[in-house]
Amino acid sequence: MDQYLAVAEEKRNVDDKLSNLRRAMVAEGLKVVAQCIERYQLTAEDLKEVLPLPTPSNSFQKVGSTTRRSYRDPTTGKIWTGHGKRPNWLMQHGPDACLIS
Template sequence: MAQSNPPQESVLDQYLAVAEEKRNVDDKLSSLRRAMVAEGLQVVAQCIERYQLTAEDLKEVLPLPTPSNSFQKVGSTTRRSYRDPTTGRVWNGHGKRPSWLLEHGPDACLIT
């Protein structure tokens, strides 16, 4: 008499089982994170009350917020412009530095 092998689980069945496990782990992580944040905020609130901290006190130790637009430049976004006093031509810092700027000096030609 020949033995029959049990049917093997398909790759799809394996995938669906692992996906379900992942959903369960993600749910547990989310729940733990909510509890962790609540616990942390409770500790922070206790410290604020105990040490009578103000928003100004916290500004000294908290990092500055990052720009919401990833393309936004950090720091100064204004570029200086220069005007040739003789001809009125303007150079805004892009490209080769004009000879008239060297002749008159940047301070004499600065407009912004």
């Protein structure tokens, strides 16, 4: 048990050192970036060319959701979204004539 506690304490010390070192390096890096921005008069547009915007997360998209084409009966105005049996009016007029764009 004593050995475990000693190693856990050692790990905490190493984690603290890493955290402090990272904080110092980030501060140094930000100083260099700020100097370059000022020296070369860089703008946000300049940075967009070299730093791509993060892509949106797909966590809010429904899995497997796709948009289906919708069709409207030219005579009655009824709409068919592609679910269920294909209506007779769609076969009569043809899908291209009834497609809602």
